[in-house]
Amino acid sequence: MGRSAYIDQQEKRVIAALGGQDNLKAPPSLEWLSEKNALRSIPELREAVLHGQLQVVFWIEPFCLHDNWLIAPGKVTVACSEPGQLVDNFFHFTEDLAFRLQALSDPTRLLILRLIRNFGMTNTDMADYLGLARPTISVHASILRKAGLIQSEPEGRITRHKILPDELARLFADLDKFLDLPGRKGEM
Numbered sequence: 001m002g003r004s005a006y007i008d009q010q011e012k013r014v015i016a017a018l019g020g021q022d023n024l025k026a027p028p029s030l031e032w033l034s035e036k037n038a039l040r041s042i043p044e045l046r047e048a049v050l051h052g053q054l055q056v057v058f059w060i061e062p063f064c065l066h067d068n069w070l071i072a073p074g075k076v077t078v079a080c081s082e083p084g085q086l087v088d089n090f091f092h093f094t095e096d097l098a099f100r101l102q103a104l105s106d107p108t109r110l111l112i113l114r115l116i117r118n119f120g121m122t123n124t125d126m127a128d129y130l131g132l133a134r135p136t137i138s139v140h141a142s143i144l145r146k147a148g149l150i151q152s153e154p155e156g157r158i159t160r161h162k163i164l165p166d167e168l169a170r171l172f173a174d175l176d177k178f179l180d181l182p183g184r185k186g187e188m
Contacts, residue, residue, distance in 0.1 A: 011060055014058050014060065014080055017029070017032040027049060027050050027051070027052050027056075028049070028056055030046060030049065030050070033078075033080060037069075037078060037079075037080065038069040038076075038078055039056070039069075039076070039078055045069075045071075045076060048076075049076065054071070054074065054075055054076045055074060055075040055076075056075070056076055056077075056078065057075055057076070057077040057078075058077075058078060058080045059077050059078060059079045059080065060079075060080065093174075093178070094178065097171075097174050097175060097178055099147060100147045100148065100149070100171050100174075101171070101175065102147075103143050103144050103146070103147035103149055104149075104171075106140065106143075108130070108132070108136070108137075108140050109140045109143060109144055111130060112126060112130075112137070112140055112141065112144065112150075112161070113144070113149065113150070113163055113168075115129065115130075116150065116161055116162060116163045117163050117165075119162075120153075120160040120161055120162040121160065121161060122155075122158045122159060122160050122161070123137045123138050123141065123158070123159060123161075124158065126141075126161075141159075141161050144161075145161075148164065148167050149163070149164055149167050149168055149171070150162060150163055150164060151164055
């Protein structure tokens with residue numbers, strides 16, 4: 001289910017929980033919200049809403065951040081979505097991204113990527129160049145390979161490692177997409 005369809009589904013759920021479109025002016029029932037929702041877990045906020053002192057704006061968002069809320073003069077905005085496939089996909093994407101980024105978290109692995117950026121090298125070549133033991137290089141190469149950042153091809157009794165530039169570019173693009181930083185140059 002896409003983001004738009006998910007939001008539409010959640011909107012219908014919220015309207016039904018509130019008693020329909022015609023009932024949106026009255027103080028809402030809050031029992032349908034998660035117990036962790038601010039309107040259920042903060043007594044003062046709950047009472048202000050139930051007594052009509054604060055108007056509620058329900059925020060439908062796909063990440064089930066049930067504790068998100070914002071208070072402004074005369075109103076409170078609270079998140080009210082349920083977790084679903086979008087949340088599962090987002091967490092899976094996050095775990096995969098963290099796994100691939102973790103492969104870059106060691107200086108030796110960064111040096112290996114730098115060494116093999118133009119042409120492949122063997123464990124022995126890299127060990128000699130970096131002054132490290134071959135098994136150490138092999139362990140680091142294995143981590144980079146499992147992260148999908150290099151390709152290792154046997155050549156007789158040795159293994160040659162090659163960088164996968166498209167996978168590195170995808171990793172950086174995925175990080176950029178994940179962070180979704182506002183106000184970057186070239187964006188409106």
